[in-house]
Amino acid sequence: MPTPAASGREAPSASAPGVLVLAATPLGDPRDASPRLRELIGTADVIAAEDTRRFRTLAASLPVTYTGKIVSHYDAVEAERLPGLLAAVRDGATVLVVSDAGMPAVSDPGYRLVAAAAAEDLPVTCVPGPSAVTTALVLSGLPCERFCFDGFPPRRPGERRRWLEALRDERRAAVFFESPRRTADTLAAAVEVLGAERRAAVCRELTKTHEQVVRGTLAELADWAAAGDVLGEVTIVLAGAQPREAPPVESLVDAVRERTDDGERLKDAVAAVAEATGVPKRELYNAALAARD
Numbered sequence: 001m002p003t004p005a006a007s008g009r010e011a012p013s014a015s016a017p018g019v020l021v022l023a024a025t026p027l028g029d030p031r032d033a034s035p036r037l038r039e040l041i042g043t044a045d046v047i048a049a050e051d052t053r054r055f056r057t058l059a060a061s062l063p064v065t066y067t068g069k070i071v072s073h074y075d076a077v078e079a080e081r082l083p084g085l086l087a088a089v090r091d092g093a094t095v096l097v098v099s100d101a102g103m104p105a106v107s108d109p110g111y112r113l114v115a116a117a118a119a120e121d122l123p124v125t126c127v128p129g130p131s132a133v134t135t136a137l138v139l140s141g142l143p144c145e146r147f148c149f150d151g152f153p154p155r156r157p158g159e160r161r162r163w164l165e166a167l168r169d170e171r172r173a174a175v176f177f178e179s180p181r182r183t184a185d186t187l188a189a190a191v192e193v194l195g196a197e198r199r200a201a202v203c204r205e206l207t208k209t210h211e212q213v214v215r216g217t218l219a220e221l222a223d224w225a226a227a228g229d230v231l232g233e234v235t236i237v238l239a240g241a242q243p244r245e246a247p248p249v250e251s252l253v254d255a256v257r258e259r260t261d262d263g264e265r266l267k268d269a270v271a272a273v274a275e276a277t278g279v280p281k282r283e284l285y286n287a288a289l290a291a292r293d
Contacts, residue, residue, distance in 0.1 A: 018045070018093040020085075020117045022110055024103045024129030027233075028208030030061040036127045038064050045093035048073035048085055050100050050109055058098075073097065078109045082116055089122050101233075102132050107151045107177055132206055132235045133175050139213045140173070140201035140237035147173040153186055160186065164193040167238065174238040180204075183234050184225035190238070191218045199239040205232035249279050249287045256288045 023040060026032040041047070041064045049055035052072050059066055073081050088095050097104045097113065103126075104110030117124050137144040150167075153176055154160045167174055178186050183202065190198070196219035204212045210232065214224055252273050259269035270288055274281040 016092060017122050018089045018091070018095065019123040019125060020089050020095050020097065020113065021125050021127060022097045022104045022114065023127035024131065025058060025098050025101055027101045027130045027132055027135065027206050028211075030058060032130050032207060033058075033062055034127060034129050037129060038062055040094070040096050040127065041066050043094065044068040044096035046071065046085065046088050046095045048081065048095060048097045048113075050074050050098065050104075054100050055098060068094075068096070073109050073113075075109055078112055082113055085113060086116055086120065086122070089117060090120075102130055103128075106131070106133065106149070130207070132177070132203075132233070135206050136175060136201070136203040136235040136237050137173065139203055139206075141215050142173055142199060142201060142237055142239045144173045144237075146171070146240070147175055150174055150176040152177050152179075153182075155182065157185075157189065160189055161193060164190055167241075168194055169241050169244070171240045171243070173240050176236055176238075178234045178236055180230040180232060180234050183230045183236075184222070186236075187218060187222040187225050191222050194218060194238075194241075198241075201237045202230075203235045203237065204230065206235065208232070244278055247277055247279065249283045252277060252279060252284055253287050253291045256284065257291070 021040060021044070023037050024034075025037065041059055041062070044066070045068050047055065047066060047068050047070045049070060050073055052070050055070065071081060071084075073085075085095050097110050099108035099110070102108070105114060114124055133149050137147060148170065150163075154163050187200075187202075190200070196217060198218045199216070200218055200221055201213055201215045202221055202225070204210075204214075214221060216224070255273050256266070256269045259272065260266050264272075266288060267285070270281055270285045273279075274284050
């Protein structure tokens with residue numbers, strides 16, 4: 001009996017699961033696409049794309065021919081798509097997840113799918129590649145041996161201010177994304193909360209034709225953003241806070257006394273003042289007791 005000729009990709013195995021693959025896509029320049037990404041686009045059974053139109057544009061620019069099923073996988077439909085994508089992996093398919101640019105699941109859809117696949121012990125892997133976070137860090141010119149990533153700042157002024165207050169004493173560099181429409185307001189709020197002299201960098205349109213990195217103090221960057229329209233995709237890097245020099249313990253006894261005069265317990269007053277100033281609680285407590293005696 002003759003062997004039938006192969007046509008397209010092999011049928012998914014009914015006995016073994018497939019694999020869920022998260023792959024980084026270029027931030028702007030398609031030449032940054034890795035060989036593995038090109039191969040997977042051409043061989044994946046299912047391609048879950050944050051924006052199907054952008055994915056088709058990327059595939060055409062590489063150029064790569066894809067034959068897998070394309071499904072949209074953006075925030076509003078992420079939960080709805082999850083059962084079908086998991087079922088495809090269970091049935092032996094290779095499911096490729098891509099965002100508009102950079103790494104899926106980093107402020108983009110993907111986290112829920114990975115968590116669900118891991119919970120079922122389904123195979124999950126990643127194709128590393130471009131990342132706006134690390135690209136901005138190395139271009140910022142700021143110390144970045146240790147850093148934290150904080151997604152997008154809150155949109156409401158009060159919530160944004162509280163978010164910035166949490167970064168006041170953060171010793172690590174902080175990286176976050178921002179809408180170009182809100183960049184000026186966020187930088188102005190950062191000046192008020194973190195101080196005019198804290199250094200930062202605004203990275204715009206990374207790897208694209210109009211890439212721009214503006215470095216300086218928060219005051220300088222706030223003036224720059226306020227002077228003209230900020231366009232394109234924005235990533236901001238904020239320098240880590242410098243360690244505060246703790247004041248002499250004796251100089252804080254009056255602050256403790258004021259709180260105890262208002263009815264606060266000595267232990268609680270000492271803890272609050274010590275936390276705000278960085279002095280050791282035990283030393284401040286002993287100084288407060290000595291002053292009381």
